[in-house]
Amino acid sequence: xxxxRPHPERGDELLSAYLDDDLxxxxxxxxxxxxxxxxxxxxxxxxxxAVSQAVQGLPQEIVGHDLGESVLQRV
Amino acid sequence: xxDDASLIAATLAGDTAAxxxxxxxxxxxxxxxxLRVLGSAEDARDVTQDAFVQAFVKLRSFRGSSAFYTWLYRxxxxxAMSHTRRSHxxxxxxxxxxSWGTEPMDGQPSPDAQYLRHEQVELVxxxxxxxxxxxxxxxxxxxxxxxxYEEIAEILDLPIGTVRSRLFRARLQLRDYLAPRFxxxxxxxxx
Numbered sequence: 001x002x003x004x005r006p007h008p009e010r011g012d013e014l015l016s017a018y019l020d021d022d023l024x025x026x027x028x029x030x031x032x033x034x035x036x037x038x039x040x041x042x043x044x045x046x047x048x049x050a051v052s053q054a055v056q057g058l059p060q061e062i063v064g065h066d067l068g069e070s071v072l073q074r075v
Numbered sequence: 076x077x078d079d080a081s082l083i084a085a086t087l088a089g090d091t092a093a094x095x096x097x098x099x100x101x102x103x104x105x106x107x108x109x110l111r112v113l114g115s116a117e118d119a120r121d122v123t124q125d126a127f128v129q130a131f132v133k134l135r136s137f138r139g140s141s142a143f144y145t146w147l148y149r150x151x152x153x154x155a156m157s158h159t160r161r162s163h164x165x166x167x168x169x170x171x172x173x174s175w176g177t178e179p180m181d182g183q184p185s186p187d188a189q190y191l192r193h194e195q196v197e198l199v200x201x202x203x204x205x206x207x208x209x210x211x212x213x214x215x216x217x218x219x220x221x222x223x224y225e226e227i228a229e230i231l232d233l234p235i236g237t238v239r240s241r242l243f244r245a246r247l248q249l250r251d252y253l254a255p256r257f258x259x260x261x262x263x264x265x266x
Contacts, residue, residue: 013240016239016246017239017243020217020223020224020242022223022224022239047250048243050250051246051249052246054195054199054253055199055203055218055219055249057196057199058199059196060103061106061107061110062103063106063120066095066098066099067102067120067127068094068098068099068102069095070124071095071127071128071131072092072095074124075091
């Protein structure tokens with residue numbers, strides 16, 4: 001299997017992309033193999049997921065009025 | 076034709092009210108993202124409006140090879156970057172606090188919002204504000220808008236590899252901000 005981890009940060013970047021389901025099939029296999037044997041990698045993935053969920057949990061804000069009219073007045 | 080394509084075609088044919096409907100479709104999504112990027116409700120409203128005005132002016136250059144919102148976001152995020160450079164302002168919590176409690180929209184990526192305590196929300200927002208604009212933008216596009224890497228690359232005009240590495244570093248910086256102030260486990264446990 002090819003090595004997708006030339007240095008530690010690159011390997012952790014792949015964990016971040018794994019979280020986003022944005023890996024090639026080969027990269028996914030390599031990341032899952034690493035997660036199976038590396039507790040630090042599992043902890044990093046857990047932390048990245050927590051941060052991701054924290055931002056996703058911010059409330060959705062709305063403008064509160066229709067901007068269409070004011071936009072059309074300016075064009 | 077999609078709704079977007081029909082409205083764009085109608086606008087280009089002279090029906091400006093059709094563009095008003097496009098504004099209605101995207102204004103809240105764009106405003107919410109810009110609020111997290113700029114940190115101020117007033118700035119977010121201004122840049123949202125400016126983005127739609129610029130989109131109207133440039134509409135003939137929209138080729139339809141990407142989604143309308145991707146194209147709109149590219150305009151809006153460029154304006155947000157210019158706005159920040161011009162005003163030399165750091166993102167602030169002020170404008171956001173005043174608007175908390177507004178009605179959540181349906182169909183958004185996370186159901187967590189209603190369960191997170193305000194202090195947690197404040198902390199996460201403050202963590203975003205402490206990041207560089209580049210890191211804030213990429214986190215907002217991924218976590219709040221749910222954009223895929225290809226879309227982020229298009230909006231921010233970056234290679235995919237840079238999207239991947241920048242997003243990772245942004246998450247690490249936010250983790251480092253949050254960790255001493257709030258145990259990240261608690262954020263997960265609120266789900």
